[in-house]
Amino acid sequence: MNTFLRKNTVLLITLAVITALFIAAAQGMEKKDFVITLLRGLAVGSITFLVASGFSLIFGLLDVLNLAHGTLFMIGAYIGWTVFVRPDTFVDLLTPLALILSGFALADVYPFLATRIRLGLSMKRILPWALILVSVLIFSFILPRYPISIWDVENYGQSPVTYSFMADSGTRLPAPVAVFTEIAAPLALIGLVLASMIGAFGLSLFNSETQQQFKLTWKNFAAFAILLIVALLTFIFNESLTAVLTGLSSNWLFLIAVVVATLSGAGLGALIESTLIRPLYIRPIYQLMLTLGMSAIGIEIVRSVWGRPEFVMPKPAFFNGTGGVCPATNFADWWANNCSTILLLDGRVRVYNEIFIPIIGVIVLISIWMLLQRTRLGMVIRAGVQDREMVEALGINVRRVFTMVFGLGVGLAALGGILAAPSMGLSNAMGESLFLNALIALAIGGLTNYPGAALGSVLVGLIQQFIIKYGQIGIAIPFTDIIFKPTPPLVPASTVLLMVIILLILPNGLLGKKE
Amino acid sequence: MEYILDVQNIHTFIGQYHILQGVNVRVPKGSITALLGRNGAGKTTTLKSILGLTPPREGKVIYEGKEVQGMHSFDIASKGIGFVPEHRAIFRDLTVEENLKIAERVKGDYLRKRDFIFDLFPDLKRLITLPGTSLSGGQQQMLAIARSFVADNHLLLIDEPSEGLAPVIIESMMSVIRELSKDSTIVLVEQNFLVASRLAEYYVIIEEGRSVQEGSMKDLANDKAAIHRYLGAA
Numbered sequence A: 001m002n003t004f005l006r007k008n009t010v011l012l013i014t015l016a017v018i019t020a021l022f023i024a025a026a027q028g029m030e031k032k033d034f035v036i037t038l039l040r041g042l043a044v045g046s047i048t049f050l051v052a053s054g055f056s057l058i059f060g061l062l063d064v065l066n067l068a069h070g071t072l073f074m075i076g077a078y079i080g081w082t083v084f085v086r087p088d089t090f091v092d093l094l095t096p097l098a099l100i101l102s103g104f105a106l107a108d109v110y111p112f113l114a115t116r117i118r119l120g121l122s123m124k125r126i127l128p129w130a131l132i133l134v135s136v137l138i139f140s141f142i143l144p145r146y147p148i149s150i151w152d153v154e155n156y157g158q159s160p161v162t163y164s165f166m167a168d169s170g171t172r173l174p175a176p177v178a179v180f181t182e183i184a185a186p187l188a189l190i191g192l193v194l195a196s197m198i199g200a201f202g203l204s205l206f207n208s209e210t211q212q213q214f215k216l217t218w219k220n221f222a223a224f225a226i227l228l229i230v231a232l233l234t235f236i237f238n239e240s241l242t243a244v245l246t247g248l249s250s251n252w253l254f255l256i257a258v259v260v261a262t263l264s265g266a267g268l269g270a271l272i273e274s275t276l277i278r279p280l281y282i283r284p285i286y287q288l289m290l291t292l293g294m295s296a297i298g299i300e301i302v303r304s305v306w307g308r309p310e311f312v313m314p315k316p317a318f319f320n321g322t323g324g325v326c327p328a329t330n331f332a333d334w335w336a337n338n339c340s341t342i343l344l345l346d347g348r349v350r351v352y353n354e355i356f357i358p359i360i361g362v363i364v365l366i367s368i369w370m371l372l373q374r375t376r377l378g379m380v381i382r383a384g385v386q387d388r389e390m391v392e393a394l395g396i397n398v399r400r401v402f403t404m405v406f407g408l409g410v411g412l413a414a415l416g417g418i419l420a421a422p423s424m425g426l427s428n429a430m431g432e433s434l435f436l437n438a439l440i441a442l443a444i445g446g447l448t449n450y451p452g453a454a455l456g457s458v459l460v461g462l463i464q465q466f467i468i469k470y471g472q473i474g475i476a477i478p479f480t481d482i483i484f485k486p487t488p489p490l491v492p493a494s495t496v497l498l499m500v501i502i503l504l505i506l507p508n509g510l511l512g513k514k515e
Numbered sequence B: 001m002e003y004i005l006d007v008q009n010i011h012t013f014i015g016q017y018h019i020l021q022g023v024n025v026r027v028p029k030g031s032i033t034a035l036l037g038r039n040g041a042g043k044t045t046t047l048k049s050i051l052g053l054t055p056p057r058e059g060k061v062i063y064e065g066k067e068v069q070g071m072h073s074f075d076i077a078s079k080g081i082g083f084v085p086e087h088r089a090i091f092r093d094l095t096v097e098e099n100l101k102i103a104e105r106v107k108g109d110y111l112r113k114r115d116f117i118f119d120l121f122p123d124l125k126r127l128i129t130l131p132g133t134s135l136s137g138g139q140q141q142m143l144a145i146a147r148s149f150v151a152d153n154h155l156l157l158i159d160e161p162s163e164g165l166a167p168v169i170i171e172s173m174m175s176v177i178r179e180l181s182k183d184s185t186i187v188l189v190e191q192n193f194l195v196a197s198r199l200a201e202y203y204v205i206i207e208e209g210r211s212v213q214e215g216s217m218k219d220l221a222n223d224k225a226a227i228h229r230y231l232g233a234a
């Protein structure tokens, strides 16, 4: 204990000063304001943490600065919104998505195929590109003709804004059912599988310099078969599935939206790592440019699919009750009415924004901590952060772990996105500010330190919310009559200032280890 | 003679530097074979090239009769090769026990080997819950060696095990390596010629990225000229 104190004097002093500042901040405002501001800070901190922790896991193990992380956070929100507000669109998408992915599920088979093909050197160079070109051509023929019932960003009455608005007021805008007219259904389905296989084969040829003896078993085909079955089932039972989802209570639908958004994020992350990032591990600069490019492309895709205007995401009924005894003053009242707000020390606290989100933040914090500390995967991640080469020399398939960690990191960001959507709303820019927050939080907490990511995120959230609050009520500067009101631009500036101060005192961040 | 490992004329580049320029190493099954040579000769790089950590651009690495050059490191290691790197590479954020467990290739490897490990290294038993970094240099070396045989490895690549250890500890480490060689073949990189000559049956001398001489250790001990020329020792 004594050595702990000695080794961490600077850290402890810094934390003491920060705590003292928060206590001082409490003196300047009413108790209810303090509690609410604290909760809001924790909420912002939780969302920031979801983005920051994923980013830092990826950076720590893979050395990849994923500049697209904020965009993936945003994409998580939009995917979740789609499931929640337009379940019919979601169901329509399942079939083509499963088919597009099916080819990639055969990843283990392609190297085997590749060893069977004997080609000249120039053909070997051309073949992957030719395959990818063919695949892209087939996709671009089929996908625009594939019927998916979707909103219309050009037409206000049919736009996401309107669908969202209607859903928020408790009604469902009727949506037209999509039917195959421009292309025959069997042709579309088979074409998608073929295009996917051709494209995935082409991509796999890029990183197949290694010769290896393979034995193919049914396991290598299992994922492929499962995806085909899923595609077929969702195709046949499209309408009944849609009916089931639209009939669900908004609580269940929200839960499904959260799960789908998180899993899509994880899947997207795994796909990005194994196809785009992997060939570039030896060229870190290109990797940086790649993730930056992906970020820009991601934003453009979101703009063209969901449109530029911001819109709200309705809260699930569980957090949206009004009337009667609301705002509730005790737990029983809240439970009975699912009030959207409760009274805490006479202040109104929004249950979803200020209580539910921090709780989820804590749950995720603990779950990932358990994953890191208690599982073999976690052990490998912790070891790999320090010394990848040695982990590999132990015979552990580090590539697979890389893919999983990238998926996990992006999944966490997507989870953050869908959780934030009902409180922040959806906008094309929602990823940027959060990503900046997350970077600052990591600089403060220690770039690759998991508890550090949590501490930094909470600090960033708290500072911002307190500055915002003081922007409303003003700070009485001691020994003068001056009341200082921080202006909105000071909000981001304050966190940057905190970061600069902490980095001057502790160059590795609060909990970062010295190299 | 049956060779468990046959390295044939490998050339390895690190960045644009042509580090290994033709290294041949044959390791008889069941033997201890020493890689000797001055600092910077390319001994460590040879071990890493065998494991694919610095993949050779040319030449062959044949392990148990199969060519493994060009495979991923983890595939090569999984075939049954254990590695004790030069600077031990103990995982800091893992406890001593986790440092051993992570080397499992089959679930339960660690439990099966635990008693054997504690017999060889009684010290590790009481340190088992400590973080890897809190160990002394000697203890880290013990842990690194123990980690290399948690999985059932047929070949152990051990890089400078005596580096920075006190003479008493070196003695006990030598007896550990002898004990291990009963079950596995060992390739040993060793600067301390005395240690190498007492442990190894065969040797390969590497000089400026080339293997220049090989044979049985007994012959080398009498070849004062070679010792002087390649190893700079008396």
Ligand SMILES: Nc1ncnc2c1ncn2[C@@H]1O[C@H](COP(=O)(O)OP(=O)(O)OP(=O)(O)O)[C@@H](O)[C@H]1O
Binding pocket: B014, B015, B017, B019, B037, B038, B039, B040, B041, B042, B043, B044, B045, B046, B086, B191
């Ligand atoms: N990452 C690197 N970049 C450039 N050169 C390197 C690198 N690693 C090793 N070398 C060079 O390769 C040569 C062989 O290094 P290696 O570590 O294999 O030598 P060694 O025989 O193990 O030496 P020692 O006995 O000092 O451990 C050295 O000249 C070294 O400078």
Ligand SMILES: [Mg+2]
Binding pocket: B043, B044, B045, B086, B159
């Ligand atoms: Mg060396």
